[in-house]
Amino acid sequence: MGLSFPGKQREWKRHPMKAHSFKILKEMGVPVGTVIDVGILTSTYELIQAYGDTPQLLIEPIVEFEERIRAIYDKAKVNYELIKVAASDRIGEASMRTNSVREGVDITHARMTDATDAPGEYRTVPMRTLDSLVAERTLAKPYLLKIDVDGAELEILKGAESILPDCSVICIETGITNIFERCEAIRRHGFQLFDLVDICYYNDRLVQMDAIFLNHRIIQERGLSVYKNGFDIAKWKTYDPQ
Numbered sequence: 001m002g003l004s005f006p007g008k009q010r011e012w013k014r015h016p017m018k019a020h021s022f023k024i025l026k027e028m029g030v031p032v033g034t035v036i037d038v039g040i041l042t043s044t045y046e047l048i049q050a051y052g053d054t055p056q057l058l059i060e061p062i063v064e065f066e067e068r069i070r071a072i073y074d075k076a077k078v079n080y081e082l083i084k085v086a087a088s089d090r091i092g093e094a095s096m097r098t099n100s101v102r103e104g105v106d107i108t109h110a111r112m113t114d115a116t117d118a119p120g121e122y123r124t125v126p127m128r129t130l131d132s133l134v135a136e137r138t139l140a141k142p143y144l145l146k147i148d149v150d151g152a153e154l155e156i157l158k159g160a161e162s163i164l165p166d167c168s169v170i171c172i173e174t175g176i177t178n179i180f181e182r183c184e185a186i187r188r189h190g191f192q193l194f195d196l197v198d199i200c201y202y203n204d205r206l207v208q209m210d211a212i213f214l215n216h217r218i219i220q221e222r223g224l225s226v227y228k229n230g231f232d233i234a235k236w237k238t239y240d241p242q
Contacts, residue, residue, distance in 0.1 A: 014237055018171065021195045021212050022050035029222060030214065031168055033140030036130065038087045038156060039149035041108075042068040047146065048076045055079045055140065057133070061086040061096065061125040062110050083133060085126045086112055088152055089159035094127040111150040129159030142168035142215070153178075157185050164189045170213045176206060183211055190216045 014020060025032075035056040037044050042065050047056065058080055060069065066082065073080045086094045099120035100108045112127075130145075145160070145167045147153050153172055157164070164170075170191060174182045183193065191213035200208040219225060 013240060015241070016195065016197045016199055016239065018046040018197050018210060018212070019049060021197050022046055025169060025194075025214075026050060028224060030218060030224075031142055032144040033142055035144045035146070036134070036139075036163075038130070038145070038147045039110075040069065041065060043072040044146060044148075047144075048073070048078060051144065052076050052078050054144075056081075057137070057139065058082045059087050059130075059133075060084065061094075062098065062107060064107060081137075083128075085128045085133075086152075087130055087133075087147075087149070087156045087159065088112065088127050089129060089155040090127065091129060091132060092127050093124050095122060096125050097122050109150050112152045112155075130156065131160055131162040134163050141166045142218070144169040144171070146171040148173040148210075153182055154185055157182075157189075161189070165215075165217075167191075168215050168218045169194075171210055172213075173208065173210050175208050179209075179211070183213075186211075186213050192216050192219060 014024070032051060032054055035047050035051050035054055036059070037047055037056055038059040040058050040060045041062075056073075056078055058069065058073070060066075060082065061084055063084055066084065069082055073082075086096060088094060094112045095114060096110055097113050097115075097118060097120045098107045098110045099118075100106055102108050134143075143163060143166055145163075147156050147170075149156065153174075170186055172182055172186065187193070193211060194214045195212040196209050197212060198210045199206065214224065
């Protein structure tokens with residue numbers, strides 16, 4: 001599949017977008033045996049685009065999305081398994097609130113919560129750890145782990161501690177109030193920040209982004225350190241949106 005972005009592109013330029021980062025990671029030879037995609041709504045097109053030829057484990061507890069998910073991934077001919085559970089740090093059941101911020105769309109967000117006073121609809125869904133789900137399967141390593149679940153990212157990481165050493169790439173959604181704790185939780189497991197992408201503003205203020213990390217072991221094995229051969233001014237790029 002070819003990359004497609006708004007506006008006319010005169011030449012390839014590096015942009016802070018998941019699609020660009022995943023393309024660069026593939027060009028760098030960063031290995032990915034299985035994509036583990038936690039919280040996909042109806043799809044993660046950037047992972048279909050970059051890793052459509054790689055098996056994908058899709059974790060999405062909202063059953064209303066199943067038909068759309070299967071239609072998209074079947075059409076793209078992705079080898080996938082859809083697991084309709086919420087990922088967290090324990091096995092059991094979770095209370096989940098769904099709501100929508102877009103007119104005409106029934107559900108845009110789903111969040112695990114113990115509260116019951118916020119607007120939205122509530123349901124109980126099965127809950128599993130990623131460690132337990134992966135242990136039940138024979139998945140090719142290393143893993144690319146993407147997490148976007150509207151709030152339970154740290155719990156998911158805690159429930160994935162056994163598989164984190166087998167991840168080559170981790171992509172996690174962060175906000176301005178939790179970016180430091182989420183990034184530190186990944187860094188202390190031996191990962192180095194690779195990119196900040198899909199940056200979002202609200203009322204002209206930074207509010208959200210995705211952070212992409214590389215396993216330090218992969219960096220060492222593949223010789224991917226930033227200044228491994230010294231500084232080369234030809235490789236220095238200031239971001240240009242044009």
